[in-house]
Amino acid sequence: MQRVKPGDGRALKRFRWWQSLSRALFHLRLMDGDSGQTVYSVDVRHQQHSSSSGRVVAHLYLDGRHHAESTVPAVFPVQGGTVEVRASTVGLKRCHYVTAEGAEFQLVPDPASAEGRRARLDRSHPALSRCMGFLSGTVLVVGVVLLALQLAEQITRDPEGVAQYAGTLTSPIDLSGWANTVVGLCTVAASTERALRLRYNWLLDGAAG
Structure with missing residues (x-):
């Protein structure tokens, strides 16, 4: 909360379709006994970073x-609690x-955003949505296994290092340069799909990132 700065009062700009990969917009509607409904919106431009810390700004x-801003991770005080x-x-x-x-x-994604369209797909085609989720998880598991095998082979390659205690490990899967590139692109796509649903696992998504 110490990083939260007051806003300048500017109006929230509408989400445009070309911002799908560069912007996230979520809303929170809370009932206020005196004034009716209060709407909080969280706007994150993934390419916008703080000049001092280099972190993304929310x-x-x-x-x-515009009510407040903070670098992420951010904790905003709001009515009845906080927005993280x-x-x-x-x-x-x-x-x-x-x-x-x-x-x-979880806050509700703006319908025009990529997160909002992914949520709409989940509501209208739940079976397809589950299939996509399973596929993205499988791709990340495969990517982590391949990465672990390649790292183990690199670590045990030096005969004066780990190899003298644990032996040398040769990966059973030898990927070419272009194949590694394809795997890398697939894992990024899988992590992006999971990010649209705000799913994150430190091992799977962290390794992909």
């Missing part, structure tokens, strides 16, 4: 006006409302 809007925002190398891994009692609720 912006909080209140009823369409965390980013990965391919998108967001957390954008949740945490109440004072400790309950957690």
Whole structure:
């Protein structure tokens, strides 16, 4: 919270289709007993970084006006709790409302955003959505296994190092340069798909990033 800076009151800009891979926009609607409904919006431009820290900046809007900003990971004080925002190398891994009692609720993605379209696919075609989720998870598992085998082979290659204690390991899978490139692209795509659903695992998605 110490990194949170006050906003300048500017209006929230509408999400454009060409921002699908560079921007995330989520909303939180809370009922206020006095004024009705209060709308908080979290706007993250993945390419926008703080000049001092180099970290991604998250912006909080209140009823369409710039209310606060912070580098991520960010914790914004809001009505009845806080909004927590965390980013990965391919998108967001957390954008949740945490109440004072400790309950957690994921914010709703803007319908025009990539996250919003992914959520709409999940609602309209749940079987296809589950299949895509399973496929992305499988791709990441395969990518982690291949990476681990290649790292183990590199580490045990030096006869005066680990090899003298554990022996030399030769990976049973020998990928060419172009094959490694394809695997890398597939893992990035899989992590991106998971990021659209705010799914993150430190081993699977962290290795891909």
